Amino acid sequence: MSARPRGGTGRVLRTLTGVDEDLLDTVPTERSRYTAMGGVVLGTAVMAMFSMTAALYFVFDGFHPTVLVFVPVWGAFILCLDRWLMAGTAEPRPGRxxxxxxxxxxxxxxxxxxIAEPLLLGVFHTAIEKEINDxxxxxVTAHESELKRCNPVPGTPEFDGPEAKEDRCADLRLGVTTDSEARQRELVDLQEQAKTLKADTDADDKEYARLERLARMECNGTDSDETTGDFGVGPNCRxxxxxxxxxxxxxxxxxNHRRLTALNADIENLTREVADRRGDTARLINEGIAEKAAEFRANQKGIGLLERLGALGTLVKQNGYMRAAEWALRLFFIAVDSLPVVVKFLSGVTAYDRVVxxxxxxxRRAQRVVAETERRRLVIQEELARYQMNAEHASAVTKVEFDARMRNVDVEMLREEVVDARAEYLLQDAPTMPLAMPSGDTDPAGGSR
Known part of the structure; x- marks a missing residue:
């Protein structure tokens, strides 16, 4: 048996597999095997710590002090779990x-x-962040479009269209109010007046032109159905x-012509004014839309873990190559995390396992002997207790019977005392009478009479 190495990295790694160094001393050739297994366990724990670090980074969208607490705790948990998974699996029969x-x-x-999911997010973080930003x-663009659709500029065709009056626009209206609508209505009224007046003046001009033409024809001597054909300023001409x-x-x-000219001038001035007011309204609406879009963009804040997972799912659906790469990496990480158990299984039953x-x-045999001994001790104690109980019961019965006999004796003695006392009392109260004793009778005292 070779001497046990004191301390060192190898012993620390073997500790991670749960081996007993005292038992391992009996099979020193197994030290290298279990040292390598300990390295595998340590590697999976380190990978788990990297995974937790990435997950917390994505959750908090950057470094957070809780990383210093949760990452070591998670690594220790995975280390203990892998240590337990490797321990206690020695079984000579393959099926069992x-x-x-x-x-x-x-x-x-x-x-x-x-453990694999956060690592996948780290591997594809560039594509994921681009997808999320897109x-x-x-x-934001769709929200701006909705705001523009629900807040048209007054005076435009969209303002009176059905889309701006839909129920979904109730929460999207900005409430921008100006007098451009009133000025627009005033402009419309002026235009209607000018249109009506122009129609009247056009008709008057046409009729006046006809009358003027007819007067010129009469004065010029032009012969027609309506003129005499006499030249000169005659009665008909005048x-x-x-x-x-x-x-x-x-x-x-x-x-009417002066009024129409004034109306056209007012319309022109009011048209410019309405255009200016409409431009101001459009500017206010655009500023409100930009402010709402900025608020919408600000509410998006940092990129969270669930949002990254959703973006990864979207990318995988859109790109078959990325889907294959994702599953290849996922299976790789799963295989690496399962390596302690796989290595233990592939190693078969080692000499150390047989010793264990x-x-x-x-x-187990010693435990069975101890259990049997304890069982017998308890049985003996139970039998002794039962014997003691029976003995105490017999003693109690004997004592009760003795007490009963003693009470009976006391009663008989008391009865005799009562009888004697009564007899003495009766003898004292009775008159004295001579008693004739037959001759030859013996005196109770033993003499003859």
Missing amino acids: RFRKLLPRLVLAAIFGVI QRTAE RLREQAAQYRRDQRMDA ADRLAGQ
Whole structure:
């Protein structure tokens, strides 16, 4: 037997596998095997610590002091779990050994999945962050579009359209109020007035032009159905001219033209004013939309763990190559985390396992002997207790019977005393009478009479 190495890295690594150094001294050739197994256990624990570090980094979107607490605790937990998974699996028969290792392998695979996900997020973090930023940008753009659709500029066709009046716009309206709508209504009224007045003036101008043309034809001697054909300013010429002038006065054509000119000037000025007011309203609406979009963007804050997982799922669905790479890495991480159990299973039954099995078998036999001895001791104690109880019962019965007899004796003695006392009392109260004694009778005292 070779001397046990004192301390050192190898012994620390072997401790991680749960071996007993005293038992390992009996098979020193197994030290290298269990030292390597300890390295595997330590590697899985370190990988778990990296995974927890990545997970907490993604949760808090950066470094957080809790990393200094949770990461060592998680590493110690995984270390203890792998140590337990490797310990106590020695079984000479392969079937029973596999059934014993199977649940441990399933447990190791489950923890492997948990550990693998944060590491996958770390591997694909560049693509994931780009996908999340693109999604957030699309969400902001869609929100801005909704705000613009629900807050059209007054005076535009969209303002009176059905989309701006939908129920979903109730929470998206900015409430921007200006007098541009009132000015727009005023402009519409002026335009209607100008339109009506222009129609009237056009009709008057047309009729006045007809009358003027007819007067010129009469004065010029033009022959027609409506003129005499006599040249010169005659009565008919003067009559037609007067008729045209009277029509102009009756229709107030000059006043109407001046009014129409004034209306057009007002319309032009009001159109510029409405355009300016509408521009101010559009500017206020755009500023409100930009402010709401900024608030929406600010509410997105940092990128969380669930958001990263969702983005990874989206990328995997869109890209088959990435899906294959994701599963390859996931299976790799799961296999690495399951290595302690796999290595233990592939190692088979080692000499150390046989020593442990023999030691456990001896301990079980010793435990059975101790249990049997304890059982017999308890049986003997029970029998002694039962015997003592029976003896105490017999003694109690004897004492009760003796007490009963003594009470009977006391009663008889008391009865005799009472009888004697009564007899003495009766003898004292009775008169004295001679008693004739027959001759020859013997005196009670022994003499003859």
